Amino acid sequence: MITPRIDTTVAHDRVYRALRTLVMHGEIAPGQALTLRGIGRDFGVSMTPAREAVRRLVAEGALTLSSSGRVATPELTADRIEELAAIRALLEPELASRALPRAHFALIDRLTAINTTNAEAVAKSDAVGYIRTNLEFHRTLYLRAQAPAMLALLETVWLQLGPTMRALYGRLRRNEPPAHHRHILAALRAGDEPGLRLAVRTDVTQGLRHLAGWERTSP
Numbered sequence: 155m156i157t158p159r160i161d162t163t164v165a166h167d168r169v170y171r172a173l174r175t176l177v178m179h180g181e182i183a184p185g186q187a188l189t190l191r192g193i194g195r196d197f198g199v200s201m202t203p204a205r206e207a208v209r210r211l212v213a214e215g216a217l218t219l220s221s222s223g224r225v226a227t228p229e230l231t232a233d234r235i236e237e238l239a240a241i242r243a244l245l246e247p248e249l250a251s252r253a254l255p256r257a258h259f260a261l262i263d264r265l266t267a268i269n270t271t272n273a274e275a276v277a278k279s280d281a282v283g284y285i286r287t288n289l290e291f292h293r294t295l296y297l298r299a300q301a302p303a304m305l306a307l308l309e310t311v312w313l314q315l316g317p318t319m320r321a322l323y324g325r326l327r328r329n330e331p332p333a334h335h336r337h338i339l340a341a342l343r344a345g346d347e348p349g350l351r352l353a354v355r356t357d358v359t360q361g362l363r364h365l366a367g368w369e370r371t372s373p
Contacts, residue, residue, distance in 0.1 A: 166203035180320025185229040216313040239362040247351040252299035
């Protein structure tokens, strides 16, 4: 009786982590429906691990569950995008500020390398690669804040925004990396806490507010 339970738990956690990554990196389109049968087939698991993984992701806001039982990735309204942008504007400058005293040269070098990879993804029009390396840049910095509860809250916001960020990337047709990462790196090197807060806040809200405005004017 014990072994199957362990196997089921391992399978559920594997499916949960894989689906969570797909959603956060925008590899599933906004509003795309998912089925337990399809998840089970894609990951080679039974319905039980698939159901448990979906349940956890719904609780985190990564997936939605309608009254009819339809599971899908979030489709965000303009108001919801603005709300999530406001949350990012509160949390991320604070995390960056807390990280600043621990921003040693090795960390800045690591962030610079990630930003180079991010720029390469932009040059290749690789939307998923751009989102993945963009989040890696921010997470690497925020881990130095040593504020796990705050970072966990932020990751639920990133989860909800993942599919929408992919849609935003396609609409912007960006061919140059965002300048704000360079401003973040410069502020870290200078130990400039107000400048760091401003650079992070601008970076995490500018694109989302552009998308919110686009949604309001779309037919």
